[in-house]
Every structure is written in C-alpha cells, then in structure tokens.
Amino acid sequence: MAEPIVSLRGITKRFGDFVANEAVSLDLYPGEIHALLGENGAGKTTLMNVLTGLLRPDGGEIRFRGRPVRIDSPEVAYRLGIGMVHQHFKLIPPFTVAENVVLGAEPRRGLLFDRRAAREAVRALTEAYGLAVNPDARVGALSVGMQQRVEILKILYRGADVLIFDEPTAVLTPQEVREFLAILKRLAGQGKAIVFITHKLKEVLAVADRVTILRHGRVVDTLPAAGADEGLLAEKMIGRRVRLAPEKAPARPGPVVLELRAVRERRTGQDALAGVDLALRAGEIYGLAGVDGNGQRPLVEVLFGRRSAEGDVRLFGEPILGLPTKALLERGMALIPEDRHREGLVLAMSVAENAILTRYDRPPFVRRGILRPAAIRRAAAEIVERFDVRTPSLAVPVAALSGGNQQKLIIGREVARRPAVVVAFQPTRGLDIGAQAHVYRTLVALRDAGAAVLLISFELDEILALADRIGVLSGGRIVAELAPEAADEETIGLYMTGRGDVRHGDAGRGDSGGDAVRRGGAGRGEVGSGDDAGQEVAGHGGADRTDEEKAGDGR
Amino acid sequence: MSAAFGQLLDITLVFSTALVFGAVGGLLSERAGVIALALEGYMTGGAFLAAASAYALERLGFGPASAYGALFLSMFAGALLALVHAAATVTYRADHVVSGVVVNFFAAGLSLFLVKLFFAGAGQTPTLREGMLSRVAIPGLADLPVVGSALFRQYPTTYLAALAVGGAYGLLYHTPLGLRLRAVGEHPEAAETLGVRVRRLRYGAVVASGAIAALGGATVALTTTGNFSHATIAGQGFIALAAMIFGRWHPFGAAAAALFFGMATGLKNVVQLSPWARAIPTEVIYMLPYALTLLVLAGLAFRSTPPAALGRTDEAR
Numbered sequence: 001m002a003e004p005i006v007s008l009r010g011i012t013k014r015f016g017d018f019v020a021n022e023a024v025s026l027d028l029y030p031g032e033i034h035a036l037l038g039e040n041g042a043g044k045t046t047l048m049n050v051l052t053g054l055l056r057p058d059g060g061e062i063r064f065r066g067r068p069v070r071i072d073s074p075e076v077a078y079r080l081g082i083g084m085v086h087q088h089f090k091l092i093p094p095f096t097v098a099e100n101v102v103l104g105a106e107p108r109r110g111l112l113f114d115r116r117a118a119r120e121a122v123r124a125l126t127e128a129y130g131l132a133v134n135p136d137a138r139v140g141a142l143s144v145g146m147q148q149r150v151e152i153l154k155i156l157y158r159g160a161d162v163l164i165f166d167e168p169t170a171v172l173t174p175q176e177v178r179e180f181l182a183i184l185k186r187l188a189g190q191g192k193a194i195v196f197i198t199h200k201l202k203e204v205l206a207v208a209d210r211v212t213i214l215r216h217g218r219v220v221d222t223l224p225a226a227g228a229d230e231g232l233l234a235e236k237m238i239g240r241r242v243r244l245a246p247e248k249a250p251a252r253p254g255p256v257v258l259e260l261r262a263v264r265e266r267r268t269g270q271d272a273l274a275g276v277d278l279a280l281r282a283g284e285i286y287g288l289a290g291v292d293g294n295g296q297r298p299l300v301e302v303l304f305g306r307r308s309a310e311g312d313v314r315l316f317g318e319p320i321l322g323l324p325t326k327a328l329l330e331r332g333m334a335l336i337p338e339d340r341h342r343e344g345l346v347l348a349m350s351v352a353e354n355a356i357l358t359r360y361d362r363p364p365f366v367r368r369g370i371l372r373p374a375a376i377r378r379a380a381a382e383i384v385e386r387f388d389v390r391t392p393s394l395a396v397p398v399a400a401l402s403g404g405n406q407q408k409l410i411i412g413r414e415v416a417r418r419p420a421v422v423v424a425f426q427p428t429r430g431l432d433i434g435a436q437a438h439v440y441r442t443l444v445a446l447r448d449a450g451a452a453v454l455l456i457s458f459e460l461d462e463i464l465a466l467a468d469r470i471g472v473l474s475g476g477r478i479v480a481e482l483a484p485e486a487a488d489e490e491t492i493g494l495y496m497t498g499r500g501d502v503r504h505g506d507a508g509r510g511d512s513g514g515d516a517v518r519r520g521g522a523g524r525g526e527v528g529s530g531d532d533a534g535q536e537v538a539g540h541g542g543a544d545r546t547d548e549e550k551a552g553d554g555r
Numbered sequence: 556m557s558a559a560f561g562q563l564l565d566i567t568l569v570f571s572t573a574l575v576f577g578a579v580g581g582l583l584s585e586r587a588g589v590i591a592l593a594l595e596g597y598m599t600g601g602a603f604l605a606a607a608s609a610y611a612l613e614r615l616g617f618g619p620a621s622a623y624g625a626l627f628l629s630m631f632a633g634a635l636l637a638l639v640h641a642a643a644t645v646t647y648r649a650d651h652v653v654s655g656v657v658v659n660f661f662a663a664g665l666s667l668f669l670v671k672l673f674f675a676g677a678g679q680t681p682t683l684r685e686g687m688l689s690r691v692a693i694p695g696l697a698d699l700p701v702v703g704s705a706l707f708r709q710y711p712t713t714y715l716a717a718l719a720v721g722g723a724y725g726l727l728y729h730t731p732l733g734l735r736l737r738a739v740g741e742h743p744e745a746a747e748t749l750g751v752r753v754r755r756l757r758y759g760a761v762v763a764s765g766a767i768a769a770l771g772g773a774t775v776a777l778t779t780t781g782n783f784s785h786a787t788i789a790g791q792g793f794i795a796l797a798a799m800i801f802g803r804w805h806p807f808g809a810a811a812a813a814l815f816f817g818m819a820t821g822l823k824n825v826v827q828l829s830p831w832a833r834a835i836p837t838e839v840i841y842m843l844p845y846a847l848t849l850l851v852l853a854g855l856a857f858r859s860t861p862p863a864a865l866g867r868t869d870e871a872r
Contacts, residue, residue, distance in 0.1 A: 075750060090745035092738050093863070103738050104749030106731035113731045154749075 003066060005030050005193050006051065006082070006162055011060035013046055013217075020046040021217045023060070028162065033184055033194045035204040035225065037237055038214035040402070040432040044197045047214070048164050052084045053077040083155025084164040087171075089147055093140030098122045100139050101153045125156050130186050145176030152183070163187060164195040169203055170430065173291045173458065174493070181207045199237070199432060201230040202461075213237050238433060245465035246440045249448070253468070254282030257452040258303075258421050263311035263321075265298050265476075272298035273309060274476035280421065285443060285453040287467025288478075291496050292458050295476035297338070300425050300456065304328055304335055315421065329358055334419030336410055338426040340403070344410045347399035351391050354398045355380035355413050379416070387412035388438075404435030411442055422446055423454045428462060440466060460489055472496055563821060565705035568713050569778065571817025573598070575716040576771030577795025578802060578809035579723045580633075580764040586727060586804060587760035588740040588864040592655025593640045594768050595792025596662030600632035601769025603666035606776040606783035607673065609686035621686035622777050626712070629773035630766040636662050637765020638758075645757045648868040659792070667785060679784030688712060688777045712774040716810075719767060723806040736760055740862035771795065790845065797848050803859040815851070819844035 004027040013021040021043045028034055038044045049055040051062065053071040061068055064080050071077050077084075091100050098118040107117035122135040131149045133142075139150055148168065155163060165184075169177045184207050188194050198204060204211055208225040213236045220236050258280040265273040273295050280286050290296060301307035305325040313321040315331055323331075337343035345354050356365050356376050364375040380394050387408045391401055398406060407427070414422065424443060428436040443466060447453050456473075457463050463470055470487050471478045472495035480495040577598055581591035605625045612621035636658055643654040670680055688710050696707040727733035736756055738746040743753045775791065776783050794816050801815075802808030823843045826832045832840065 074748065078750075090742065090748055092741045092745055094741060095734075095738070099734060100745075103734060103746065104751050106734060108731060112729050113734055115729075 002029060004028055004063075005065055007063040007066075008047070008051065009061040009063065011047065011050055011057045011062070013043075013050055013055060013057050019217050021050070021057070024214070024217070024219050025060075026212055026219065026222070028193045028195065030161070030191045030193050031188050032209040033188045033196055033207050035208035035211045036195055036197045036214065037199065037201075037204055037211055037233060039199060039237060039434065040404070042214040042237075043217035044214055045166060046217075048084060048166065048195065048197060051077070051162075052082055052164065078158050078160075081159055081161040082164070083158060083160035083162070084166065085148065085151045085155065085168060087166045087168075089151055091139050091147055091150060093138070095139055096136050097133050097139055097142075097150050097153070098135040100150055101125075101135075101157050105158065121157065122153060125153050129156060129183075129190065131183060143176070144171050145173070145179060148172070148176075148180065149183070152187075160192075162193045162195070164197070166197045167199075168196070169198065169200060173293075174460065175291070175497070177203070201233050204228075204233065205230065215239055234433065246437070246444045248444045248466075251284045251447065251468035253284040254450065256280065257282045257316060258454070259312075259314045261312040261314075263299075263302060263309050263313060265302060265307060265309040271476050273302065275311070276473075276476070276478055278471065278478060280452045280454055282420070282452050283447055283450050284468040285447050285455055285466050287463035287470045287484075288454060288456045288473050289460055289463045289470060289492050289496060290456075290458070290473035294473050294496075296425065296456050296458075296473060298476070299473070300335065300338070300423060303423060304333065329417075332418075332420035334358075334414035334417060334422045336407075336414060336422065336424040336427045338429065340406050340410055345398050345406060348397050350395050351384070351389070351398050351401070351409065352376050352380035352394040354409060355383050355394075358413060359417060383409065383412035383416055387415075387442075404431050404438070407431060407435065407439060411439065415442070415446065419451060421452045421454065423456065425456045426458065427455070428457075428459070460492060463492075464489070561701055561705045563818070563825065564702060565709075566821035566824060567814060567818040568705065568709060569817075570820040571814045572710065572713045572716045572778070573771035573774040573791055574795045574798055574813035574817055575810050576712075576719060576774060577768045577792055578798040578813045579716075579719045579806055580766070580768030580771070581796055581799040582764075582802075582804050582806065582809055583723060583727075583736075583767065584637075584761045584764035585799065585865055586740045586862055587736050587757045588743065588862055588867065589641070589644050589757055589761050590651035590655060590866045591764060591768075591796060591799070592652055593636065593658035593662075593765075593792075594796050595788060595790070596636050596655075596659040597633035597765045597768035598772035598775075598792045598795070599659075599662045599666055599788045600636045601629040601772030602776040602787045603669065603680075603772075603783045604632035604769070605629040605773030606680040606683070606781075606787075607669070609683050609777060610681055613683060613686035618685050619689065622683075622688045623711075625686065625777060626688070626770065626773050629769045629776075631769075633765035633767070633769025633772070634762050635765070636769075637762045640765070641758045641761035644868065645754050645761070650868065651866045663785070666783070670783065680782045683777070683781045686777075687781050710774070710778045712770065712778060715770065716774075719770075720806045720810040727806065737862070740864055743864055743867075768792070768795070794844065794848055797851075800859060800861075801851060804862065816844060816848055819847040 006028040008024060008026045011021050011024045012019070024043070024047055036044045036047070046055065050057045051071065053073045053076050056072065062071060063069065069080065071080070092103070095103070098115070101122050102118045107114040107121065109117070119135045125131070126133055126135070131153060133146055133149050133153065139147060142150070152163070169180060172180055181203060184194055184196065196204070196208060205225055205228065210222060211225050211228060211233065212222040213220040213233065215237065256279045260276050260278040263273055263276040264271060276295070276299060278286070288296070298307060302309045303313065305323055305328050309321065311321070312319060315333065320328060320331065341347060346357065353376070356379055359365060360371070365372060365379070377394055383389065384391060384394065389401070389405050389408045389412065391405060398409065401409065427439050427443070431439065443453055443455065455463065455466055464484065464487065467484055470482045470484060470492065472480045472492055474496055482491070577594050580597065581594050584591040605628070608628045609621045609625035612624050617624060639661070640654050640658050643649040644651050670677065674680060690708050691711050693707040697703050699707070727737060735746060735751045738751060739753050739756050747753050771791070772788055775787055780787050795813065798812035798816055799809045801812035802810065823840055826843070827837070827840050
C-alpha cells in the first residue's frame with residue numbers, strides 16, 4: 001500500500017485514573033474504509049476526538065502525510081483536511097442545504113453573500129461524489145438520511161481527505177443504511193480515507209477494508225475485513241464468546257390478552273394508523289417489524305392512551321380505547337419506551353424515585369398522601385439488585401447512569417409491576433452488545449413467565465432473534481403476518497417497503513379473536529409467576545455484564 | 556376623501572416610525588437568539604437622552620442642528636443598556652426575560668432620576684423649541700398627488716427608519732454576517748463547530764439592537780412630544796416587540812406590522828378629534844392601539860415560529 005495519510009503512534013489519553021486510550025496505534029490509508037469497532041466505552045470516540053483536535057493526548061504522536069503534527073483544535077484538524085460527522089447532526093433546519101454547507105466559510109461577492117456560488121459549490125460536490133441532494137432544499141424538510149448527506153457535504157466542502165463517521169447508521173432506516181454504505185464506498189473509491197465507528201458487525205463486514213478492534217482503550221487487533229466473520233469480531237470486541245440471540249424454548253402461547261381491531265387514526269389528513277388488526281397472546285413475543293414512520297409511534301401512543309383513535313382495543317376482553325394512561329398501567333399494560341430520556345425516566349430525579357414512577361401513588365410507597373422514602377428505597381434496591389443496575393447509589397440522579405443501566409432500571413421497574421402486556425419499543429436502542437443480550441434475555445424470561453410481549457423494532461435482526469410471530473407494519477397497517485421459520489430478511493424487507501404480495505388472510509386478523517378474548521376472561525393485570533421471571537433474569541444478569549461496562553461505570 | 560386618506564397615511568407614518576426602529580432593533584437581537592424584552596428600556600433611554608441632549612445643545616446655540624446631534628447621541632443610551640442585557644444573558648447566562656424586565660425598570664428609573672437631577676426636580680425635560688426635528692420634503696416626489704405629501708414630506712427619522720428596514724434585510728439575508736447571525740439564533744453549537752464566534756456575534760447584535768431601538772425613542776421625543784417624561788414611551792417598546800413577532804422576525808414583516816400598529820395609534824388621534832367621539836371616555840380611546848395589538852397577537856402570532864435557540868441559556872461555553 002501507499003504511504004498512510006494519518007498515522008497514530010502510541011496514543012494515550014487519560015481522564016484522571018481512567019485510561020481511555022492506551023498506546024493506540026493505527027494507520028489510515030487513502031482510499032480505505034477503516035472500521036473502528038468496540039463496545040460503548042472502549043475508547044473509539046475518545047481516539048477520534050484526539051484526531052479531530054477536541055482532546056489532547058497525554059502521550060504518543062500523530063503523523064499526517066508522514067510528518068508529525070500537533071492538532072490542538074478542531075480548526076487545525078479542518079485545515080489539515082480531517083472532518084468528522086458526529087452522531088448527532090449539527091444542522092440548522094430552516095436553512096437551505098447550501099447555506100448549511102458553506103456556513104462559516106461563505107463565498108462572497110464584495111460584502112455580500114454569494115448565494116449562487118454557494119449553490120454551485122454544493123452542486124459540484126454532489127455531482128463529484130454522487131450525493132444527490134438539492135442545494136436549495138430546506139434541511140428541516142429532509143429525511144435523516146438526506147441530512148446525513150448534508151453533514152458529509154459540509155466536511156467535503158472544507159476539503160477533507162479524512163472522513164470520520166461516529167455511529168453513522170444508528171439513526172438510519174435499513175434502506176438508508178444501504179445507501180449510506182454505498183456512499184462510503186464511493187468516497188473511498190475517490191481516494192478519501194474513511195474511519196467508520198460502529199458496533200454493528202454486519203456493516204463492518206459489508207464495507208470495511210480493514211477493522212481495528214478496541215477494548216478497554218487498547219487495540220486488540222487490526223485485521224482485513226475480508227477474512228473475518230461476525231463471531232470472530234464479536235469475540236475480539238467483547239473478549240469472550242457471546243451469543244446475542246438468547247436460547248429460547250418454543251413458545252407456549254396462551255389465550256389472547258390484547259386485541260386490536262381496525263384501529264384507525266387520522267391526524268393530518270393522512271392515516272397514521274390505517275386499520276391495525278392484531279391479537280397478542282399470553283406467553284408469546286410478537287415482533288412488529290417495519291421501517292420507522294409507518295405507524296409505530298402512533299400505535300404505541302394509542303395503546304397507552306396518549307392519542308385517540310377509532311376502532312376497538314380490548315385487554316382481557318374489555319374495551320380500553322380512550323382510557324387514561326394511568327388506568328391502562330393499572331390494568332397491566334407496561335411500556336419500555338423508545339426514548340428513555342424523554343419518556344422513560346425523569347433524568348433529574350433519583351434512581352429510587354425513577355424506580356417507582358409507575359407505582360408511586362400506591363401502598364406501600366404512599367400512606368395518607370405522604371410518600372414513604374424507606375419503602376421506596378427498599379423497592380428500588382430490590383430492582384437494582386435483581387436487574388444488576390450499576391449505580392453509585394439510589395440517591396444519584398438517574399442521568400448519571402449509563403444508557404444500559406438506565407434501560408435495566410426501566411425494565412426492572414416495569415417487570416416489578418408484573419405486567420400482563422409488555423410493549424417494548426426499540427428496547428435496545430443505543431445499547432452495546434452486553435446490555436442488548438441482557439434485554440433480550442429479560443424479554444424471553446417475561447414471555448416464559450406468561451406475559452404477552454409486543455416487540456416493536458426497526459432492527460430486523462432483533463425481531464428475527466426474538467419473535468415467536470412476526471407482523472410487518474407498513475403504511476399504518478399490518479400487511480403481513482409470518483411465522484419466524486417462514487420469515488427471512490428478504491421476505492420481510494419486501495413487505496416493509498410495501499412491495500410484498502399482501503395476503504389478506506395472513507394480515508393479522510386474529511383468527512380466533514373473539515373466543516380467545518372470552519377465554520382470557522376478565523382477570524386483571526397479573527401473571528402468576530412474574531416474580532420468577534424476575535429472578536431468572538437476575539440470575540443471567542449478574543454474569544452477562546461485560547468488563548467494558550464495568551470500566552464505563554468506574555468513571 | 557383623498558385628503559383624508561393622505562392625512563391618515565401621514566399620521567400613520569409619524570406614529571409608526573418609532574415602532575419600526577424598535578421592531579428592527581428587536582429582530583436583530585432575537586435572530587441572534589437573545590430575547591429583546593428590553594426594547595422598552597432601550598427606547599426609554601433613547602428618548603431621555605435625545606430630549607435632554609437636544610435641550611442642552613439648544614442652550615449651547617446649535618439651533619436646528621441640535622436635533623441631529625441628539626438623535627446621534629441617543630443611540631449610546633440604547634447601546635449601553637443593551638450592553639447590560641448582553642452581559643447578563645450571553646456572558647452570565649441569566650434568564651433573558653428576567654434580564655429584560657430588569658433593564659426596563661432600570662432604564663425607566665434612571666432616566667426619571669436624571670431628569671429630576673438635571674432639571675431641578677421637574678417631572679419632565681423642558682419642551683424643545685428649535686431642537687425638534689422638522690419635516691424635510693424630497694424635491695419632486697413630495698408634490699405627487701394624494702400620497703406625495705404624506706410619504707415624502709416627512710421627518711428625517713421616517714426616512715432613516717425605512718433605511719433601517721432595508722439595511723436589516725440586506726444584512727440578514729444577503730451577507731455572510733447575516734447568515735451567521737441567523738445560524739447563531741437557530742443552532743449555536745452548529746455555528747460554533749464551523750468556526751463562527753457565537754458570543755461575539757450575539758454581543759454585536761444585541762448592542763446594535765439597543766442603538767437602533769433607541770433611535771425609536773429619540774423619534775418620539777424629537778418629533779412628537781418635544782420633551783421626555785414617564786409617559787413618552789409608555790409601552791411602545793412592547794408594541795414594537797409585538798410588531799416584530801407579528802412580522803415573523805422578518806424586517807419587512809416587522810415593518811408592515813409596525814405600520815399597522817402605528818395606524819391604530821393614528822386612528823386613535825383621528826377618532827379623538829371627531830365630534831361624535833366626545834361621548835366616548837378618553838381612556839377607552841387611548842386603549843385602542845393596545846387592544847388592537849392584543850387582538851392581532853392572540854389571533855395570529857401563534858402561527859409564527861421564533862428562532863429555535865431564542866432565549867436558551869444552556870449552550871456550551
């Protein structure tokens with residue numbers, strides 16, 4: 001190979017006692033896609049922040065095109081031609097694409113902003129790199145995938161030869177991921193050096209030329225992607241064999257617990273939900289696949305009384321549509337929300353307070369209108385213990401916990417209520433593999449204890465790994481229902497994009513709906529062995545923590 | 556009929572001018588992300604310094620030139636008050652509303668205190684004679700039928716206000732500085748990562764907003780009242796703020812809204828002079844512009860979107 005464009009030599013970065021990067025060396029060549037793989041807290045982002053001038057290393061050397069450089073600030077990195085696309089975009093929604101791209105380095109005509117030159121510059125870049133975006137479009141009106149292209153254009157406009165992407169696919173739909181990976185290849189084909197930070201093994205294998213794996217801030221290995229497979233990479237990343245998909249016995253579905261019939265919701269003229277039919281049974285995990293924006297959010301909101309709808313929703317045979325959220329929770333519905341920061345937790349409140357948010361007004365947590373801190377602490381301690389929530393104390397704000405531990409707290413809180421129906425919406429979003437495996441095992445344990453689990457996910461792998469029955473949500477309807485044996489990525493993908501051949505017989509009618517409801521009876525909320533489910537989960541929980549996470553907690 | 560129309564147009568422009576300055580000043584500040592609640596204070600400060608300095612210059616024998624000197628000086632009053640607001644909100648990250656309210660009270664109290672101090676305990680500055688601005692006719696245009704006199708035989712401040720509107724538009728939408736200023740009001744972090752100096756830009760925008768709004772205050776003192784008292788501004792800063800919102804933070808929109816509110820004040824004066832209005836209590840007539848402001852804002856303002864980062868104090872650095 002030619003000379004490396006960037007060469008990191010023995011980079012060390014400490015935060016107090018914590019060593020985020022220890023003697024990390026990495027060469028980056030023009031035209032290569034270099035995947036940087038590692039668990040959360042492995043030091044990937046730290047390393048790249050060193051390279052882009054946001055952090056200064058405590059030791060080691062950076063060479064750029066063969067000569068040592070000192071990168072003290074993002075400006076220096078920009079000037080050298082090193083640009084980074086952050087996980088959270090930094091775009092200005094009301095501005096046009098061209099305005100976003102040139103901001104801070106605007107073409108001028110005299111004193112004036114040369115809008116035409118800006119537009120032409122962007123157009124030239126979009127043509128050169130095959131990143132079709134209309135320079136005059138308002139960024140706020142673009143899809144997330146398009147917005148990402150604007151971010152790429154921003155750094156290309158500043159002449160970057162080294163492009164760093166921090167978890168770029170986390171926010172994209174499957175289609176957008178495919179397009180994005182194609183863009184990466186094109187950029188590399190034009191001689192750009194690309195660093196692709198991720199923990200998704202499939203994507204690494206799909207596009208990377210080489211992979212560097214970080215663990216505990218050290219390089220475990222750098223190897224060509226060609227010879228690698230998922231198992232090998234996962235093992236190097238975590239340090240031991242890990243099975244992501246949990247062992248699970250065949251489901252023993254019970255009676256229908258939750259039934260939806262022709263649930264329809266219109267808000268702005270178009271149907272957010274266009275007649276959803278669904279029958280969820282006790283003791284099964286129903287995986288609802290679909291591309292983001294096909295009615296998942298409205299469906300969850302309708303189920304939890306936060307949005308009105310037409311049609312019929314029955315829990316244990318009783319109509320629940322239109323009931324307030326609180327009543328639904330009391331009847332045995334539980335939600336693991338998509339956005340734990342906005343919907344699952346009150347970040348500024350303590351771990352203990354968050355642990356009883358869905359039961360705070362019932363004994364033993366309240367007596368004669370006064371909260372009882374001792375009882376609250378006892379319940380919280382139990383959840384923390386059973387679900388292996390790593391927290392310095394029960395009194396710290398929940399914001400201080402890592403994402404994985406926050407999610408465990410939410411799940412623990414809901415499981416402790418012994419719910420009959422658990423709706424898990426993107427339950428592993430933003431979690432690393434260790435925490436993901438924990439969530440998966442918990443969901444299976446809940447199912448085995450007799451709860452009905454509705455898993456709504458944009459990640460097809462997740463659905464395929466867990467579901468006992470798979471429905472595909474497209475255009476606000478369940479367009480297909482499949483057994484997992486009959487489902488593969490290709491078939492589901494077709495249904496997801498609305499191109500599958502839609503067989504109405506399969507379309508989630510709930511074959512024995514009415515009868516099943518009656519059989520389900522009017523019993524409330526509790527599934528007998530909920531406690532056992534919790535115990536079992538805790539048993540796994542202790543063992544499955546990765547060392548990575550412990551290191552993270554230490555900070 | 557056309558005479559009456561010309562008269563209403565004329566009086567509308569007279570009353571709107573101060574509001575236009577206020578609204579344009581306000582939107583510079585808010586487009587950069589700093590709430591312009593202190594407009595009332597800037598205008599009060601401007602009116603005070605204009606009236607006081609015009610009187611002083613008059614006494615020193617500057618004659619009609621006193622008004623122009625006073626107009627220029629008034630900007631410093633607004634700029635200084637705005638500097639306080641900028642320091643509080645940008646450097647010390649105080650709540651923008653609290654800081655705005657404080658600056659308003661500070662400006663009102665300080666100017667009245669200074670009036671009493673300089674003018675032997677009087678409640679207002681002495682009335683100006685030569686030191687007031689007089690109308691300037693633009694040759695040719697002023698003789699156009701119907702609108703000519705109303706539009707082109709105006710106070711210099713009215714022409715200046717029109718320039719301010721055009722200038723603000725050009726600045727915001729046709730210069731790199733304007734692009735950056737709007738970026739800072741929408742997403743300061745994004746602007747910062749691209750090398751835009753967020754704090755410096757905000758200071759500049761807020762101080763400029765104070766200076767421009769102060770011209771509005773000076774306009775009232777130098778064209779309408781001829782002196783400064785507690786009733787000189789009396790809420791016009793808030794009406795200017797409303798005009799800015801109603802005008803959707805755009806210079807042309809804000810100017811149009813200011814004209815509308817100015818017309819409401821003009822109507823008040825027309826109504827007051829009509830014989831049939833004798834039966835209406837003056838308080839009700841005086842309420843007219845404010846009531847109209849309230850109605851319009853209640854009905855329309857909720858549809859406009861403020862700059863995304865407006866009033867935020869939590870951004871990095």
